Amino acid sequence: SQTIHQWPATLVQPVGSPLSLECTVEGTSNPNLYWYRQAAGRGLQLLFYSVGIGQISSEVPQNLSASRPQDRQFILSSKKLLLSDSGFYLCARASGNTIYFGEGSWLTVV
């Protein structure tokens, strides 16, 4: 199984509040993992990717951070959310040279 679990599926958070989105994957060990964001009507923006435990590459400097505490766990966090953080957050894993997505987490910052 190459299943990707994301939660929560939806959340509404006030500006300035913290955020934690969690992603866990099944299947082969040491997968490459990714966080993407899709703002309303926009394309997919790569936020972070990880090739292993504790290894995080950041694509966009902003108030978000990512961590990979375990081989199959990838967490997206923020200490203080901005309105512009609203969007559809997708966790993905690489299998071979292909990327597969989880079901996504809808974040609305109010």
Added chain:
Amino acid sequence: QKEVEQNSGPLSVPEGAIASLNCTYSDRGSQSFFWYRQYSGKSPELIMFIYSNGDKEDGRFTAQLNKASQYVSLLIRDSQPSDSATYLCAGYNNNDMRFGAGTRLTVKP
């Protein structure tokens, strides 16, 4: 900057027609290319990938790659209303997958 560009559309075709979706990329190091379909409010799902110059066919879908022109396309034959979605093109290079903004396709019955 590693860019993948798509015509945002919307592209509208009648049922049964051929839909043609296009994509260009700037990163010559990209090794393979992907087409994803995304229904409104859902996560993208993989349709097909291509990594060699030429055509690759899978059912009603044909992907075309021209590395010299840095151009990728997707043809959908016998378009169905269920094909109405946003189609995302992506290029992959060394753990890095970059997406275009997507083309919205509407297939009218």
